[in-house]
Amino acid sequence: MSLLNNPVVVITGSSRGIGRACALKFAKHGASGLILHYLGDEATTAEVASLQTEISELSPNVKTVAVEGDISDPATSTKIVQEGLKVFDRINVLVSNAGICPFAEFLTMPQATWERTRAVNLDGSFYVTQAVANQMKSQTPQGGSIIGISSISALVGGELQCHYTPTKAGILSLMQSCAVALGKYNIRANAILPGTIATDINKEDLADAAKREGMVKRTALGRLGEPDDIAGPVVFLASDLAKYVTGSSLLVDGGLFVNLQ
Template structure:
């Protein structure tokens, strides 16, 4: 079933991890065009090229846009490049994010600033820019999915700078659902649990912590990026056409497992 047939999809932070899995799943489910944002350093340049090749082999069109999502100008550039190529944007996945683990009491303020700028400011900028495009296109409307985190609901000793940004993304999606519903735009949040990606690779290299995290989940495994991309595609599709302002926890049962 082509859940997102002929839709134009925009994904920030798409070169690896959850963003990359979303790109591949959207194409599998019928998306016709992808606007793929990435940071633009040497590592992500290589990653985005292999993703582009893979997507184009599946028959979808691709535009790639490099830039720091913490810079508001990057979001404008993403929307301009996407609409120039494809004329509209049907779905936004606001995914770009960082999590430099750090002790709270000794955390440099620059770490707080950078984490907030990328995760929360960047999400605001891209959501605002894409929402304006969705409002003005014909026909208007679309689906916006913010990648929040289980960390929006619980604390983490080394995440005192990160968890507030993810709570902010959850709140942003709730308020945007209210603000944008009259324009036919839905806004929802996905809250991943512990997903094995580059963002937590060093943290999970600690075997004791990895084992503890696995055992805390009801399903007894860490999440994979494609565990998140499926729910993202669902929220983007017409199967979720009456879903807005919602938050979907995708954590393998980590949150509910108190014993």
């Protein structure tokens, strides 16, 4: 039995990592359509094409639309909605996932690093949430589910993440306020806070064997997370199993946050 009732789902940053895992999980559990956003460079173009092929093999009845663009540009979010509506008559779910984390020392961090990280992570989340929420408000039946991919970094600090952690705290706050602003339109807004997940965003950082081992030991479950570990909770928040859940934050970290000793 499917967990989902044939929703049309937008996923930003879908070509790799958590976004890709979410796309596959939605296809497996009953989505009827997927609007797959990706950056549009050579690497992500190849990745999203491969993802579409994988989805068609996994769930042949699921339609996909790929939309390229820099999420920090508000025009990209408008394009995501417009291109999606050329194929589908509605949007039921948004997974705002696109993000970057170029590790950098605070005292010597170029201003451009701060601006780009903020623009992609926080501005991009705001733009796509606003664009999709307007569509959810205007369609019949009205409503939908918005899931912002925040981070455990919204709750704790990191020496090389003084530019990154504020953006993830901002996404958490954005989802909380959107839950209040959009509830009257039957739109739910929630945040997922992943712990240390082995993806491209932290591949270089985790290449340090000692650091990787230390992160593993800090988790209660004794392993780093995988993108699929996040995809399941995302699908839950999108489903009717979570129909009375809004303004919430779900920490998915293998017990990293609580493991003080």
